[in-house]
Amino acid sequence: xxxxxxxxxxxxxxxxxxxxxxxxxxxxxxxxxxxxxxxxxxxxxxxxxxxxxxxxxxxxxxxxxxxxxxxxxxxxxxxxxxxxxxxxxxxxxxxxxxxxxxxxxxxxxxxxxxx
Amino acid sequence: xxxxxxxxxxxxxxxxxxxxxxxxxxxxxxxxxxxxxxxxxxxxxxxxxxxxxxxxxxxxxxxxxxxxxxxxxxxxxxxxxxxxxxxxxxxxxxxxxxxxxxxxxxxxxx
Numbered sequence: 710x711x712x713x714x715x716x717x718x719x720x721x722x723x724x725x726x727x728x729x730x731x732x733x734x735x736x737x738x739x740x741x742x743x744x745x746x747x748x749x750x751x752x753x754x755x756x757x758x759x760x761x762x763x764x765x766x767x768x769x770x771x772x773x774x775x776x777x778x779x780x781x782x783x784x785x786x787x788x789x790x791x792x793x794x795x796x797x798x799x800x801x802x803x804x805x806x807x808x809x810x811x812x813x814x815x816x817x818x819x820x821x822x823x824x
Numbered sequence: 825x826x827x828x829x830x831x832x833x834x835x836x837x838x839x840x841x842x843x844x845x846x847x848x849x850x851x852x853x854x855x856x857x858x859x860x861x862x863x864x865x866x867x868x869x870x871x872x873x874x875x876x877x878x879x880x881x882x883x884x885x886x887x888x889x890x891x892x893x894x895x896x897x898x899x900x901x902x903x904x905x906x907x908x909x910x911x912x913x914x915x916x917x918x919x920x921x922x923x924x925x926x927x928x929x930x931x932x933x934x
Contacts, residue, residue: 713866744924749926750926751912751924751925751926751927752867752912752914752924753924754921754922754923757921767921799866799867801867811872812857812869812872813867813869813922814869815866815867815868816866817865817866818864818865818866
């Protein structure tokens with residue numbers, strides 16, 4: 710089993726460009742999350758999906774959109790990238806429909822630079 | 825925000841020594857978890873302690889929780905060079921979402 714996979718691993722964008730970060734899991738988990746990690750800031754929740762067909766905003770949703778395509782896949786879209794979105798993005802999954810009660814499993818991350 | 829704070833921000837010890845890391849948080853929690861992150865990698869879950877537990881062990885890890893002081897500590901005994909990583913505490917509160925601290929950088933010198 711691959712667990713949680715993310716593509717791409719690295720990406721460089723120019724300001725104003727758009728892109729979609731992909732996340733897929735083969736763990737049959739219900740909940741999926743997108744975090745960003747910035748130096749000295751820890752991880753901050755962008756969006757999450759408690760189950761297929763539902764999405765909700767986290768702590769820092771501005772500038773992002775998400776799609777829970779099916780149970781396995783949860784994508785994060787930047788419509789018009791800004792330098793402030795330079796960060797490392799992590800996808801995570803959790804078995805239940807509410808987060809944090811038990812272990813979250815993380816993907817390897819996507820390192821995004823916006824010039 | 826219920827973001828917790830870890831202490832110290834950075835810790836450097838010799839292999840074989842024990843490493844103690846502390847975490848404080850602001851609001852009531854359902855549970856508290858510790859994660860490890862190796863350089864350039866994703867986070868890996870280490871241990872979870874529920875709000876009605878005071879101490880938990882897993883291999884060389886010992887975590888304590890003091891809900892009256894809103895604090896937790898992670899002890900790694902007999903540290904190894906492979907323990908070099910960043911360590912994060914994360915709390916689950918009433919909204920059932922994980923809130924991470926800023927992390928502690930642990931360096932274990934061979």
